[in-house]
Each structure stands twice: as structure tokens, then as C-alpha cells.
Amino acid sequence: MQPKQFRKQTHRQWQWQNRASLLGGLWVLLIANAFAGNTFRVDDSASQPITAHSQLKWKSAAPKGAEAYEAETSTRVNIKLNTQPWIGKMGRIYMALPPLASANGQLRAAWTTQGRLQSGSLVSGGRGLVFQGPITAAILEDIMNVKISVDGRLISTSANLQFYFEIELYE
């Protein structure tokens, strides 16, 4: 009877350990994957949007024409990217935005800059190029005027847009 209990207990432990090991392994693979490519998140914690909240406005007050559902808003952001870790390297820096959480549609962001970064655009779930070339300074900064447009029906209360930057190194 004793060995039977021992065997049962050991098997449970083995199952638990196996699951834990599997999760640990997946995490390692995930992290390894992050390091395997040449793409890294860029610290933009010094960036400052002029406002943290912006109200969407219907492009046309009435629901008419091709832009019947289009709503838009704009904001200005002082972008400060910490590029210290990649000084001396060639890189492409992208601004990215995760997919909209509660909607099937896409949100579009288009921006203009003062020239240090590139003007461009992106759709939610994607990214847009803001810089390409040699990284020569520890801080890359510019002022972005960002215009956001979306099917206004998809944002029924509010949505928090978490933009981020990533750098892709190349030779």
C-alpha cells in the first residue's frame, strides 16, 4: 500500500513540475525570441504629450457621404527617445500602436514632425517609420503633431492608445 501511495504522489509532483517546467521553458523561448532578432523597445519615458485626453469629433456633424462615420482628433507630443544603447549603430525606429482592444476596425494615426524624425502614419496593430540611419546621439527628440482618425462608432466611451517605439538594427 505504501509504495502505491508514494507512486501516486510522485506522479502528481511530476505533473506539476512538468507544467511549471513547460511554462518556464516557454518564457525562456519568448525572451530568447525577443533577443534573437534585432528589434528592441525604445525607452520613450521622457516623451510628453501636450494633453493626455482628446475628444473625437465627427468629421461631418451629420452622417453623410463617404466620411459618414469618420471621427478624428489631434494632439501634439514632445517625443524624446533614449537611443543611448545603440549609439554608433544603424537603426530604423518605428512608432507602433497595439490593435484596438474592443473593436474590429482600425484606428489610423498620421503625424508630422519638425524634421528630426520622419512624418508618417500607421494603423492600429501596426507601425510606422520615424527614423532611419546611424544613431549618433543619446537622445532623439522632436515635436509630433499627431492626427488620429477612426470610425467613430467603434469608440463608444473612450479608448486608451498606448503608443510605443521600437528600433530595428541593421548594417
Add this chain to the structure above:
Amino acid sequence: MVHQRKPLGCFSLSIRVVMALWTFASVFASVLYVEPARAWSLTIGAGSRAIFLQVGNGANNANLGTINLVSVIVPAAVVGSGAAQVMTTNSTQANSFFDGFNVCNPPAQLYIGGYFREPSTTAAVATVQLNAPANLISGTDTIPFNSISWTSTANGNTFGDIPAGTFAGGTQFLVNIASNRWLENCHIFSYANSAVVPAGTFTGRVVYTMTAP
């Protein structure tokens, strides 16, 4: 029994070693990979809700105080004959603010249209109702309001989206307008002329309202 336990014990031990290695690797990797802080975020608020209703002359997405007049002069020879008298209006609203299309033919037709703006994909409707008094009045004389009816049409769309009807006196449902849709028509009014009434100018005001949930 001992032989059965041993291999299991050995196998279990080997898993523990692998697990320990993986756990160490995970922690090590976690220490190495710290996602940089993000500062650039923006909360966007929904577009505003709105309802717009225009009856007769109106302003594009704005209030206009104009109250149009729908009238008819019944010739003395046919008063009470039962020959319906088509009414006319003082409206000049021919074009739609939706697309500028010449939708109505004033003064015979009275424009009526509106929309319901809603930042949602969930279907919703705004309700258009009208309220008419029981009678048109001239001093102490009256004509029942239900002696006036209307048909509905539009240039390019003869179907009565905002349907034909007869004033009943009191509040009447007219139409539901779905969210984020524009609905419009032209109404042509007619007096039934089915009763002999004393001479006079009989008046009454109809008020149209639109309500969103």
C-alpha cells in the same frame, strides 16, 4: 516494488534538474529583459451624440426659429363639398443638407428630415413624433385637425420613408430614425373639406419632436 519505484524516482529527479535550469534561465532572462517605460499614451473620448430634425426651412446642423405655414383658401363655391383641397406652404426648402440634392418642390411640398448621431455600432433609433391640437380654431369656430392629412414623397425617392398620415389630435408617432442614418421626405398636405364651416381663418400649430434614448 523497489524496482518499480526506482526508475520513476530517477526520472523525477532528472525533470527537477531541467526545471531548475529553466527556472534559473527564466529569472536570468527576466532580469536581463526589462521593457522600457512608455510615456506616450493618449485617451480619446467618443464622438458626441446628436439629433437633428428639420421641418420646412432649416439651417444645416443649427437651430432656425422659422415656423413655416401650411395653408389653403377654400373657394366659397366648394366649401364642404368633400372635394379635398391641396394645401400649399411658405417653405422654400428645396435642397437637402445631406447632399445638396433637390429633394423637395416647394411651396407644394414641405421638407422633413433628420438624423441621429451615436458613437456606437449597436443599433438604436431616435423617434420622431408630432403633436397637433384637436381642432383648428377661428374664434369660437373649429375644424377638427383630423380633416388634414398628408402624403409623402421626394424627388428621386417616391417611397414615403417618413410616412403619410392624418393628424389625429394629440401626440402621434411618425417614424424611427436609425442611428447614424439620415432620413428625409417631402410632405404634401390636404384638407378634406367634408363639412360646411363658418367663414374665417382657422389655425392650429403642429409641433414635431425627435427623441433619442
